[in-house]
Amino acid sequence: MTTMKEIAQAAGVSVSSVSLVLNGRDSGRINPQLANRIRETAERMGYQPNVLARSLRTNRTYMIGFISVEVATTPYAGGMIQGAQDALSSLGYMLLTVNGDTEQALESEIRALKRYGVDGFLYSAMSNRVMTVPKSLAKFPLVLVDAAEETNRFPSIEPDEFRIGYDATTRLIEAGCSRIAYVGCAEPMVAQTGRLAGYRQALMDHGRGFDERLQCDVLNNGPALRAVEALFDTEQPNGFFCFNDARAWYVYETAARHGLAVGRDISVVGVDNHRVFAETLEPQLTTIELPHYEMGYWAANKLVSMIENRPLNEGDWPHTTAVMPLLDTPSPVKVHCTLIEKGSVRDTPTTA
Amino acid sequence: MTTMKEIAQAAGVSVSSVSLVLNGRDSGRINPQLANRIRETAERMGYQPNVLARSLRTNRTYMIGFISVEVATTPYAGGMIQGAQDALSSLGYMLLTVNGDTEQALESEIRALKRYGVDGFLYSAMSNRVMTVPKSLAKFPLVLVDAAEETNRFPSIEPDEFRIGYDATTRLIEAGCSRIAYVGCAEPMVAQTGRLAGYRQALMDHGRGFDERLQCDVLNNGPALRAVEALFDTEQPNGFFCFNDARAWYVYETAARHGLAVGRDISVVGVDNHRVFAETLEPQLTTIELPHYEMGYWAANKLVSMIENRPLNEGDWPHTTAVMPLLDTPSPVKVHCTLIEKGSVRDTPTTA
DNA sequence: TTGAAAGCGCTAACAG
């Protein structure tokens, strides 16, 4: 690795001049010709700054710690990390990922990240519940991803679950479904509450009442499948809003057993976690993708804006989510998710 | 952050003594009493070493770069990363994750990692194909994860696809299936070739011929489902070895339509990518989990052993893979995957 | 057995 010293020698100048020029602080301080010569020699010698040495001096490492819980077990965590990475990469930052599945691991990883001198933290809990921020993080720049904290002391971003439920249900109504069931989650998750509320509101807004017999909250187990079968038998819904792929699978399985074809006899809108169906059944299932990538991307941008003490560039949304056609629409449609940031609401822009 | 200097002052000694003691190089060089006093003050003041400053001096950063392609889109990538993290964390290293989806991004991320002075690289291609290592990595400690390179110049680790096929098929034979179909992948992937070969060999070894009419290679699309339906109609298999969850889904869907119950009328062994079925259908599907976590774990250990120039501790396998019962076995069984390291073969130990 | 001093590569006052 070439150092500034070597460049200084090769160009016959002092290190400070090299430093100034290579950091773009030379305007009006260094003779432009000299500056050019320095830039050239640096280029020629393939100079790469030693960021560690710089950090030692400046107390800024351009490293961000990403703390996550349950990365391995939640297949979509990768999206968040990649979103954060992409954003940071273009901002000249590096991502250090650790995982804090246990309380103990969490604290020890936080300490490790501090030893490495990260400039700030991204924290993702994945629990889909309101969480508590470790006190050891409280004094650092911090943004929560796909999570929220009670006191709202830190910026955070989450999908708008209400809107997911609202949009999905509206979609089914527009597709002409007369009896729309919600196949939800029997555990008290934030997503469940929000989506159910959205489902109900959409029904109301379209002049339909909420019929609790069409609400079917289940877990991931054997009885779940039987519950969905009972739903088919007693209520005969022709539209289904499914909490996730597992729930969608119950609907598919039951439909197949009943000789009903998805996309012809019934319509299904699911929220995407695993994508099995999106991969295999494009023409039949409408999938609402959760904006994990976008959340990671936004959170990273937000964090850096805090660190660098400048306003967040609002135009910084990457791509949006795509969905498959329902039975009434032969061509794909887009559904967007709203992201909530500490009370203020903004949409993901729909790219074409 | 407390520094060594501050400790030295507080303890009334010099920084060098503090350094020696805190690095455990004091035996026979520093008065044990003094050493204790130093350790105490360090403890009391909550000393945390500044790893960057150390790196500047030692040229060792204890940071490892993890380069991956397609993390966001492949749901199981998280397992590899977490395996690597867990291993590195206990070895006192930190993981810097980047992604190199495009050729350009790849090179620029590699450069970034070098600027940060990583001690070595973990490279994961995910393409399930033999790949080429960027020349810019050639001179660094490097281990390939879930990938292999033609020239075998670098240690690498992959699942033993042959064995997956062999074990899955044997499992179905033992379950009493008389006609075992392979629902595979129509693309020329390493996994496809190996698993098919294993499937055929298992049939041979159990005195059964290979019947190509029972081989059904499909893509992820509409025709795939029809192909599987045709397989059911013309061949009436009662055992299915499925390349992945998507293929398993075709089998489930078709079975449901035909009124056949998985676990009663037919048996299915699938290789796990998404886990939808494992989550929802425990009693019915046998899942072979790909050892992504283990590969990440092993690769990280291997890399560090290279960096630290010491032999790899062979006992270092974390957990192994679990599978669900088939129709003939009421209790769970374990299936292990073999990992291949540059020609030499070793098994993942089965933890009880 | 301990401490002084040099230096890793870089930045930033300050002098000239």
Next chain:
DNA sequence: CTGTTAGCGCTTTCAA
């Protein structure tokens, strides 16, 4: 405009 100087926090000779 340019160079000298003094560190950032730590390791590591080398003297004492």
